[in-house]
Amino acid sequence: MASGQTLAIFHPYDNELYPSNGTTSFNAPIGFRNQQPYISLPKTSDFFATFSGVMPSWYAGGGITLYIWGVTASLTSGNLTMGLQLERRTTDADADSFTTIFETTVTAVSGTSGIPFVVDDNRSNGAEMDSIVAGDPFRLRLARYPLLVNDTVADAFQIIAVEIKEQ
Amino acid sequence: MASGTTLHIFKPKNNEPPTSNPATFDQRNAQDVLDFDGTTNEAARFSSILNRAYSGGGLTVICHVAATSATSGDVIFTAAIERRTTDMDSDSFASAQTSAATTVSGTSGITVPVTITLSSGANMDSLAAGEPFRVEIIRNAASGSDTVASDVEVTAVEIRET
Secondary structure, eight states, X not given: OOSSOEEEEEOGGGOOOOOOOSSOOOBOOEEEETTEEEEEEOSSSOOEEXXXXXXXXXXXXXXXXXXXXXXXXXXXXXXXXXXXEEXXXXXXXXXXXXXXXXXXXXXXXXXXXXXXXXXXXXXXSSXXXXXXXXXXXXXXXXXXXXXXXXXXXXXOEEEEEEEEEEO | OOTTOEEXXXXXXXXXXXXXXXXXXXXXXXXXXXXXXXXXXXXXXXXXXXXXXXXXXXXEXXXXXEESSOOSOEEOEEEEEEETTSOTTSOOOOOOEEXXXXXXXXXXXXXXXXXXXXXXXXXXXXXXXXXXXEEEXXXXXXXXXXXXXXXXXXXXXXXXXX
16 A cells, blocks of 8 residues: 555553553543543653554555644643654563654644644654564554653643554 | 545444433443434544545445334434534534434344435535544434434444545
8 A cells, every 4th residue: 555544543542551660650641621532641740651553454664654633731832742652562561662762843732722733753664663564563652751852831731642654 | 545445433432422412332232332312312422533545535424223122213313523623622513414214124133324424525524634533423313204212222333435
């Protein structure tokens, strides 16, 4: 299949809750806004959202683009970035094996907090996507790591949907 | 991609119910269903991102419907699309489009497809590939042409390109 195709779509309910390390909870909480679910990622926490899928057969081996749709809790200005990691699930499931953290494109938030906007990111094939190929199970992890200095939005980012597309 | 392609499939657990008159989650023979009342118009809502296989045509929404107990009569469903580029603090669905009156199966546990056709453009809120959206499904039980007086159950909803 030609490039440009949708490879995966994730919904807030698809988030796979991450356990505490004993002192800190990493679970990005689900919330509802006008009856619509979202995953809340505050700026100052280490919360994760983690999604799993299988790379579909029509993936042709190119790079991927991630589209992370969401809204801010209330802020109407500032720039937002996120950290993302991919994991090809061919390693021991008892330990994480994600790529290093990549930072998404710097994106201005919507001027109306309830209007969705999209944060995107391109990852080239190979190491940046943990060498995932068609048919491989994989995980995607999203977070707003406090170390991401380009993220100037002190507010929570409420994720409503995520798409992975082949470039 | 050619028309007729499946773009999305929603199951009962994907429902994001409205506060007013929501369809009710239930199970039948251990299979998830959404119950839609026989007299009150009830709704289910699903969200996603329009698959990039969509090539600009209309959409066909197919609800797979079984009657809870009835073995005759017609049901009517509507479908409305909301392109999620407006303030999510209020709803912004396009005008609902209506199915034909569709006769339920003579065996209550057998589903029949109830088809709603949405032309491209305003009837699907001008939704484009790669955009987030919601679809609202309502059983139009209050219609005189919906002649099944009791609940019907939706097992799945498919969206195809027309």
